[in-house]
Amino acid sequence: MQDYKAFLSEILISEEKLQNRIAELGAEISRDYQGEKLLLICILKGGVTFLVDLMRRITIPHAIDFMAITSYGAGVRETSGNVRLTMDLQTNIRDWNVLLVEDIIDSGNTIASVLELLQTRQPKSLNICVLLDKAERREVVVPIHYRGFTIPNKFVFGYGLDMDEYYRNLPFVGVVDLEKYKPPA
Incomplete structure (x- = not known):
């Protein structure tokens, strides 16, 4: 397994900046x-x-649930254009104030499909909280209510974002040097 330092071109957002912004988001959401x-x-x-760091910063009672969506093809940098629900919610969201917590939004296609699906379930409100907004890649308009950071169109990893399912555990958001990255065998 390749050490991330071999393909890290820069630390885009440090652990300290991430945690400070998440604290601000938690305070806004709580209010x-x-x-x-x-x-x-x-x-x-x-x-x-x-989600884990954000929910620790939200000071009001709240519930959590999970869903899984896939929109990627065979390669780590390819999108298939197809959005598929692979795990649905356990909660009936009717009359709930729903806040979708997402790591990154780029084209907007995936999150737009999720919003469309969830809206049919009649929540009281439906909003988005995204950590990383790659706005210059947007193909679909999506209403982002809480935004951590707007980032440039660079391939990023760490803090939940993976490279071939690895490196999610890093405490910062880094930029990949794709010429130096070697996928695991």
């Missing part, structure tokens, strides 16, 4: 949903790290 029935929905797998 906005005070006295409301709040459900955080994490989109697996990448959103888990962000």
Whole structure:
């Protein structure tokens, strides 16, 4: 297994900056949903790290649930254009204030499909909290209510984001030097 330092071109967002911004987001969400029935929905797998840190910073009672969506083809950098639900929610979201917690939004196609699906289930409200917004890659308009960082169109990993399912555990968001990256055998 290749050490991440061999293909890390730069640390885009440090652990300290991540944690400071997540604390701010938690405070905003706590204020906005005070006295409301709040459900955080994490989109697996990448959103888990962000969800765990975010929910620790939300000071009001809330529930969590998970769903898994796939939109990627065979290669790590290829998108198939197809969005498929691979794991559905356990919670009936009718009349809940739903906050989708996502690690990264680039084209917007995946999250737009999730919003469309969840809207049919009649939540009281449906909003998005994304850690990383790659806005210049956007193909579909998506209403982001809480945004951690807007980032350039670079391939990133760490803090929940993977390279071939590895390196999610890193405490920062790094940029991959694709010429130096070697996929695991």
